[in-house]
Amino acid sequence: MINLFYMEGLPVAVMGLGKSGLATAEALTQSGADVWVWDDNESSRAAALDKGYKVVDLTTADLTELTTIVWSPGIPHTHPKPHPVALRARAANIELVCDIELLARSERDSAYIGITGTNGKSTTTTLIGHVMEAAGRRIAVGGNLGTPALTFPSVGAGGSYVLEMSSYQLELTYSITFDVAVLLNITPDHLARHGGMDGYVAAKKLVFHRQTKPRTAVIGVDDPTCRAIWEELKAKGDQVIWPVSALGPVPGGVYAADGWLVDDTFGAAERVAELAAFPALLGTHNWQNAAAAFAACKAAGVPTPAIVAAMTTFPGLAHRQQLVRTIDGVRFVNDSKATNADATEKALATFDPIYWILGGQAKETGLDGLEAYAPRVRHAFLIGEASDRFAVWLEANKVPHTRCGTLDVAVNAAAELALAKALPGACVLLSPACASWDQFANFEKRGEAFADAVNRLEGNAVPGDRA
Incomplete structure (x- = not known):
């Protein structure tokens, strides 16, 4: 579990007591914080009481002691209608963050690989983790994927956190600049939560926030929204940019073509593997996942032969083809x-x-x-x-x-x-x-x-x- 040493002795509230909320409460408790917890669901509050947590009604309590509320990303804090606790917190100048923000504040010497997109996040995140682990890297994999971030071990300097990032989490994470940031695709989703398509796109683009060279942006270019973001990033030139495609050649990137995975990141257009060699990555949508994972692992310093060898043994995700x-x-x-x-x-x-x-x-x-x-x-x-x-x-x-x-x-x-x-x-x-x-x-x-x-x-x- 992550040591949140900087919260020792401080009052900190946790809003939402799902899996990540309970893990956050546990990590804060172990770190010596004064932990307040709240959930709108009565049975969740009762379960927290049974575990010995201090249940405080954040809708009515005096919040002036607090500086931080760790917010469950699934609870609306802006659109379509902000939760009353979010309104109270902002009026009192209390920050709302998610658990991944607390991870970032503790594990400052580690590398971070972030993966987002409307579809394919879980497969790509798991595939990157599989390759990195097979290559002998010290890693932890999770985030939106299901493993709460604060249950990770400390990987320290030289280690990497591989994080699936939802749009909700990206909005509540401020301290991470991803060493490798992956945006797979964007199609309309969660629009009510973001006030429309523009808000959703803006949230996804946060994965590239503050990136400068040699940090790398890996971006799918098979949908018009992401292609426009690619063009925007190229025009700015702040970071290394590797486009990926499942539909054919894309200069300077990684792509699927004629049954092969092709690496053109350095202009060589090298065929690195037959796509048929990856039995758990069937179909065009998985070719994009494979291209993105290859690019991300290469950006993280894993040699091409090691990436390909690991991808051939990837078992896939349960219940997904x-x-x-x-x-x-x-x-x-x-x-x-x-x-x-x-x-x-x-x-x-x-x-x-x-x-x-x-x-x-x-x-x-x-x-x-x-x-x-x-x-x-x-x-x-x-x-x-x-x-x-x-x-x-x-x-x-x-x-x-x-x-x-x-x-x-x-x-x-x-x-x-x-x-x-x-x-x-x-x-x-x-x-x-x-x-x-x-x-x-x-x-x-x-x-x-x-x-x-x-x-x-x-x-x-x-x-x-x-x-």
Whole structure:
């Protein structure tokens, strides 16, 4: 746990008692601070009391003793409507920071690699961590990814923190200048929280704040917003700038072209690896992740052969196009994290032919936008509440389908058909395009159930493919 020595003896409040909030309270307590905690949820307050924390109602308490409130990034402090505690804090000139800001104030001698973007942050962050660890670097990986920053060990001078940064966290982190900053892409998201698209873009651009050479900006250029930011950074020339693309050559950067990962950072356009060598990084969206991770690790000083070797062993993230098993040439892929059509589109674009398991608790947009991928689907297997609604879409798009009801029935039916047809490249794909709550506690439990059902199947598995 991080030693917050500079808070010893000081009153500090923690607003929001989720995983990171509780970790912050623990780190502050261990560091000798006078810790006040608050959460709008009564059960969260009760749990904090049970742990021995001082619960103080920040909506009514006298805040004049405080100089800092450690703010949960998920709680609005500006748009669409600031929380009353945020208004009180600002009126009293009390700073609002997130836990990553406290990390930065403690670990001043360490290097920082920050990764942000609308999509792909978690995969890219985990991939960078995997490469750095394989190269023998002293690192800690987390942030928005799930490991609270203040539970990290101290990596000290020569060590690196690899941090997935949400737009919310970037707004509440002031002391970090990232040695390597990665911006993957920007599409409309969280607009209400940022007062519109301009506010969202401004928050994402904070990852490059105060960077000067030799610090490096790695930026995806496959969407118009990020391409404009790239042009803006080039015009200023403050830092080293390496663009990345999944769509083809980009001068002075790292990109995917003709099935290869190409490094042109020094103008050599060197083919460093075949993309097919990275089995956990399938699809165009993952090629961008691979290019960005390669560039970030190279900027951090990892030699190219070490980066490529580590990327070939990257296992991928659980529930994100995760290969569970290959049986008699048929791949079984867990994409349970795909809880909407946009996420499922990436999987449908990656595999062909597909035996598609879908359904659950549908989002408002349903399967809209997936029509172009219908020809890839040899058969669909419906589960959960959305079965009737999705059956209408499948019929309209001429996709044969079976109503299975439950996931275990769907796995068995899909496996039986896929193995009987034995089509080259066939994939049984769980990519539900739905939330899981009608049948499972969360998408993780749904993915685990899929893996369990697949691992019960009989057949000739490829060695090492069983999860």
